[in-house]
Amino acid sequence: MLLKLVREGLGRTIAFVDSITRPTPLQRSPEAQRQVEEAISGMSLYQYFACPFCIKTRRALHRLSLPLELRDAQNDPEHRSTLEREGGRIQVPCLRIDAADGTRWVYESADIIHYLEQRFGAAAPAEQPG
Numbered sequence: 001m002l003l004k005l006v007r008e009g010l011g012r013t014i015a016f017v018d019s020i021t022r023p024t025p026l027q028r029s030p031e032a033q034r035q036v037e038e039a040i041s042g043m044s045l046y047q048y049f050a051c052p053f054c055i056k057t058r059r060a061l062h063r064l065s066l067p068l069e070l071r072d073a074q075n076d077p078e079h080r081s082t083l084e085r086e087g088g089r090i091q092v093p094c095l096r097i098d099a100a101d102g103t104r105w106v107y108e109s110a111d112i113i114h115y116l117e118q119r120f121g122a123a124a125p126a127e128q129p130g
Contacts, residue, residue, distance in 0.1 A: 011050025018055050023063040026122055033065065036120055037120040040068055042098035044081045045112075048074040053109040057093040064120050071096075 012027045028036065045061070045068050047054035061068055071079040073092055087105040095106040095115065106112050 001124055007047045008050055011052060013057075014052050014055055015050055018059060019129040021058060025062060025065040028121060029120055030063060037067065038063070039119040039120075044071050044093040044096045046071045046079060046087070047092045047095065048072070051092055054093045057095075057112050066089060066116060068095075108111075 018105065043053075045054075045057065047070055049072065058070070060082075070080070071083075072081045072120060073080045073090065073094075080090060086103065087094055089107075091107050093107075093109055093112055095112045097104040097106065106115055
């Protein structure tokens with residue numbers, strides 16, 4: 001119980017520091033941003049608010065100007081159940097990518113950020129298949 005309180009307190013402290021030190025978002029033309037938002041419409045991020053790895057991933061989303069749907073797998077039993085049932089395990093952060101050829105689940109913050117950087121970073125082409 002004490003460990004959980006300490007972990008939650010540290011996570012909230014990290015989240016607070018994150019909120020006041022956010023990176024500058026990537027600037028795109030309105031049309032390019034619209035294309036990005038269309039491309040991410042089938043994506044969502046399962047996360048916990050105070051998880052350091054989730055915070056790291058959310059910082060990358062902010063920096064890349066990616067308004068992904070955030071799903072609280074800690075406090076929302078439906079999202080938690082979906083993550084376990086369809087994703088295979090309760091581990092956050094987890095990026096769910098729904099595409100025409102099926103659903104892909106990407107675990108590990110570094111892998112999620114790498115995928116998003118490759119697909120939507122400043123050096124990425126404006127339109128790229130999923």
